[in-house]
Amino acid sequence: MEHYIDLHMHSMYSDDGEFPPVELVRMCQQTGIRMMAISDHNCVKANEEALKEANRLNIQYIPAIELDCTYQSVDLHLLGYWINHKSLDFERVEYNIRTQEAEASQERLKLTRMLGLDVTEDELTAISGKGYWKDAWTGEVFAEVLLHKPEYAGHEMLHPYRVGGLRSDNPYVNFYWDFYAQGKPCYVKTMYPSLKDGISLIKDNGGKAVLAHPGINLQNRYDLFDEMVTLGIDGVEAFSSYHDEPSAKHFHGAARKHSLLTTCGSDFHGKTKPAIRLGESGCFVGQHEIERQLLDAKKQETLEDLSSPKNQAAAKRSHSEVEKRESCGFVGLQRRGGKRAFRLAEVLRSKVAKPAASS
């Protein structure tokens, strides 16, 4: 069965990605991928660069993003495909997360030290400073620092992530899942938009909202999936490097039951997940069907755009009008309250009044 689609990969514009977008597109071409999407975490910067290179190489490119959001206190990832990646709404998403990440990184440092692991700010910045998210010390950044410290060569806690260890296939991201993910000792809560707001954000910007790798985010909460369908998700990433065959079958079946799009993606990151290769998602259906669904979805959206008075009016909105819109879950942030959320809301208001250039 021919595999030529990969709709989930990360560039250097993700806080945990490695390669520049143009390089990723070229790597896809060398791998035989003819339809692709770079879905960076909370950032759309890669799309313009990737789109140009993909056009040059005759690869079908879908503008995309992977949004963090929450539903019933469960952290989720929501993919947006065919989005208008030039929308200011996505700049706001990035600014929101970037602001919170700087504060959360300091909290993670404190919690890591409480585990008895000595890490300095300079060591962390030496890694994060090379990337686009310079102030974001993710679990993967902590892993990279700790695993390269000579004094921790024999440290028992790090043993599973070293060559031959049980968690050594993708050591950095596994360290994140084991220590910094929801419910783990160094987890720091971030105020993400609700799933409902995330879906609206993607759809308001012309996209299709697809739940990413639910097998890992939902864990034992598969019952929540049907509720998410009623909130308006358009599809599910049934085929992911995070899914084993039973999970893939489960969500492929769920997509058919609810007449949703089915998508496939490797979730390639580069050095963070070295065992993951482009194009490998465990997909067991003909990918021409996935391609057809996505192209039909785009066609349908285009037709709706042309015929809907609401969308025609939206298309005419000036930038200044768009800037006034409250989206990306900012309203939710204020409503949920809390000192940090309130401060964030204030920052966002000043940002909306006078947008600063993204770093």
Ligand SMILES: [Fe+2]
């Ligand atoms: Fe991802």
